[in-house]
Amino acid sequence: MRIICLDLEGVLIPEIWIAFADAAGIPELRRTTRDEPDYDKLMNFRLELLAQHHLKLPDIQHVIGSMEPLEGAREFVRYLRERTELIILSDTFSQFAKPLMAKLNYPTLFCNTLITAIDGTITGYTLRQQNGKKHAVAALKSLNMNIFAAGDSFNDLAMIREADSGCLFRAPPSIRESQKDLVCVDSYDALLKQIDGFLTA
Numbered sequence: 185m186r187i188i189c190l191d192l193e194g195v196l197i198p199e200i201w202i203a204f205a206d207a208a209g210i211p212e213l214r215r216t217t218r219d220e221p222d223y224d225k226l227m228n229f230r231l232e233l234l235a236q237h238h239l240k241l242p243d244i245q246h247v248i249g250s251m252e253p254l255e256g257a258r259e260f261v262r263y264l265r266e267r268t269e270l271i272i273l274s275d276t277f278s279q280f281a282k283p284l285m286a287k288l289n290y291p292t293l294f295c296n297t298l299i300t301a302i303d304g305t306i307t308g309y310t311l312r313q314q315n316g317k318k319h320a321v322a323a324l325k326s327l328n329m330n331i332f333a334a335g336d337s338f339n340d341l342a343m344i345r346e347a348d349s350g351c352l353f354r355a356p357p358s359i360r361e362s363q364k365d366l367v368c369v370d371s372y373d374a375l376l377k378q379i380d381g382f383l384t385a
């Protein structure tokens with residue numbers, strides 16, 4: 185059996201933190217895993233900034249509610265799910281993803297959880313496990329599944345390397361440069377071509 189594992193932000197939806205940074209007028213919040221590979225460092229930096237600006241979960245959810253999936257993502261997801269099984273492996277949080285998952289017709293999502301106080305202040309986060317994307321692919325392989333994985337960031341590399349097949353999608357130049365042996369595609373059509381190759385191999 186063949187399963188497609190996809191990253192979420194930058195692949196199917198915009199970067200949530202970047203959209204929120206622009207809406208809230210806090211340019212420092214535009215840092216993502218593309219800029220800072222150490223996820224814990226990045227999250228603590230974000231949570232400190234939110235506290236400084238007295239911003240709470242409902243403020244962020246309000247912005248996310250107005251966001252749309254990337255152009256063509258809905259159709260891409262529907263096509264994939266007609267052909268095979270799809271699992272989204274993301275480092276985002278369930279509280280952020282939900283409104284956008286509805287717009288993608290609820291594909292399966294493995295992600296993390298925010299810890300919030302009663303007043304909506306984000307006090308921390310729970311990682312399901314360290315290196316969760318890679319472990320998810322390894323676990324699926326242990327069930328005798330064949331895996332294709334694709335993503336755009338540093339935090340996708342271990343998942344792509346663990347998978348039986350995979351590629352980068354719209355990765356920034358720094359990642360393309362350092363991962364020259366990986367194919368990088370920039371459109372859903374080109375990604376489908378890679379996936380079709382995997383499904384029919």
Ligand SMILES: [Mg+2]
Binds near residue numbers: 192193195
């Ligand atoms: Mg991403």
